[in-house]
Amino acid sequence: MRSRKIHASLAVAATASLALAACGQGGPQSGGSSKLTDDKVVIGLLNDQSGVYKDLSGPNSKVAIQLAIDDYKAKYGDKAVAKDIEIVTADHQNKADVANSKAQEMYDRQKADIILDVPNSAAGLAVATQAKNKKKLYINIGAGTTALTGAQCNKYTFHWAYNTAALARGTAGTITKAGGTSWNIVYPDYAFGQDMNKSFTKEIQAAGGSVGQSIASPFPSDNFATFITKAGEGNPKVIGSMHAGGDLINFVKQFNQSPLKGKVQLAVGLMFITDIHSLGVDQFAGTQFTDAWYWNFDDQNKKWADRFKEKTNTRPSFAHAANYSAAMNYLEAVQEAGTDDADAVVAKLEGKKINDVFLRNGEVRKADHAVIHDMYLAKVKSSAPEEWDYEDIVKTIPAAEAYGPANPDCKMG
Numbered sequence: 001m002r003s004r005k006i007h008a009s010l011a012v013a014a015t016a017s018l019a020l021a022a023c024g025q026g027g028p029q030s031g032g033s034s035k036l037t038d039d040k041v042v043i044g045l046l047n048d049q050s051g052v053y054k055d056l057s058g059p060n061s062k063v064a065i066q067l068a069i070d071d072y073k074a075k076y077g078d079k080a081v082a083k084d085i086e087i088v089t090a091d092h093q094n095k096a097d098v099a100n101s102k103a104q105e106m107y108d109r110q111k112a113d114i115i116l117d118v119p120n121s122a123a124g125l126a127v128a129t130q131a132k133n134k135k136k137l138y139i140n141i142g143a144g145t146t147a148l149t150g151a152q153c154n155k156y157t158f159h160w161a162y163n164t165a166a167l168a169r170g171t172a173g174t175i176t177k178a179g180g181t182s183w184n185i186v187y188p189d190y191a192f193g194q195d196m197n198k199s200f201t202k203e204i205q206a207a208g209g210s211v212g213q214s215i216a217s218p219f220p221s222d223n224f225a226t227f228i229t230k231a232g233e234g235n236p237k238v239i240g241s242m243h244a245g246g247d248l249i250n251f252v253k254q255f256n257q258s259p260l261k262g263k264v265q266l267a268v269g270l271m272f273i274t275d276i277h278s279l280g281v282d283q284f285a286g287t288q289f290t291d292a293w294y295w296n297f298d299d300q301n302k303k304w305a306d307r308f309k310e311k312t313n314t315r316p317s318f319a320h321a322a323n324y325s326a327a328m329n330y331l332e333a334v335q336e337a338g339t340d341d342a343d344a345v346v347a348k349l350e351g352k353k354i355n356d357v358f359l360r361n362g363e364v365r366k367a368d369h370a371v372i373h374d375m376y377l378a379k380v381k382s383s384a385p386e387e388w389d390y391e392d393i394v395k396t397i398p399a400a401e402a403y404g405p406a407n408p409d410c411k412m413g
Helices: 004-023 060-079 096-108 120-136 162-178 192-205 225-231 245-256 273-277 301-313 318-337 342-349 399-403
Strands: 041-047 085-091 115-118 139-141 157-159 182-188 210-217 238-239 265-268 288-291 362-364 373-379 393-396
Touching: 004 301, 041 096, 041 182, 041 318, 060 085, 060 115, 060 182, 060 318, 096 115, 115 318, 120 139, 120 157, 120 192, 120 245, 139 192, 139 342, 157 318, 162 192, 162 265, 162 288, 162 373, 162 399, 182 225, 192 210, 192 245, 192 399, 210 225, 210 373, 238 245, 245 265, 265 288, 288 393, 301 318, 318 342
Parallel strands: 041 085, 041 115, 115 139, 139 157, 182 210, 182 238, 238 265
Antiparallel strands: 288 373, 373 393
8 A cells, every 4th residue: 555655656746747847847048948949949041152142141141140149148148048059051052943942951951940141032032932831930131122021921031131122212212312313224134133123213203203224134244334335325314233242343343444434323222341342442432322231330330340350351241240130139039939939939029129230220020021120321432441441321211211111012811
């Protein structure tokens, strides 16, 4: 009889122990059992690591993400939910089919909990489809297309840094209202360029201007002479280049060598500090454009940029800073949720208001998953007082003005 009581007591104790284990003994924040898939968090970095967009993000975005991991661990120490955090990387070669297969591999084989970056809008949209199908997190940094928060929005995709509409509201409206009322636009013939052409045309017309020609150019390309000549037809006041990265550098170099330089204003739709550095500040001097972030805007930005430079020997572009911000806020959401379960993390991100090194007056808009924040109208200096200090910030564009209302085409479901 006494033996039966002992066995019963042990059974009760074992059951209680199992219950405590199932509950995480107060949750992972208290150092109990892990609620992480595979007992770790895996962050995928998918971008162009060898082509025209390499410098603006590329391999150095891994450094930015690692800085976020370091800061997360320093902040939470032993109470960190995510103690083991791994970064996996892949080169999508600016091809949508490659991005699609690499995203599948990251989510399925490498067990990525989230994919970050993905410049190139066609590639970005392909990964959004994978995120939706796999029900895994995806924060896009480098693509500009508004379709990510429009017709192709989904529960697991967030657009963190900028979009073509925000760029157009800043640059096209400002230049047109200042007298640049007649435009010809040259754009790369894929999703990003098509979206840029559409967004800029809309804002130019809203400001009282007109677009005479919209000229599609191959992507990528190193020869724009024919397209620049065609863009000069009809004597426009402004020629708008909607290219980015290496393509933009080639376009501007060839424009500056053409008879049009000094006769027609050149407007740039999207520019990264790495573009200015590559070609030289004198080649872009006086150019106005909309920027999402600038490393020398204030002390907070500069301190982070100094950390980045120690690791890379370069100053960060806005894509690098945005990858840091996205990674850090993802890890904060995991910490708050106590798990890396995608649905739980989405719930912590939606509606979140953020002020960090990248996002000022930021908000993760629940309706369409656009991450809205202050943008900046910038002007390239005529000369650099120090290496990499190439921009004057002309004005801050408040988040609501830069992004406008939620995209009505988004049916989150």
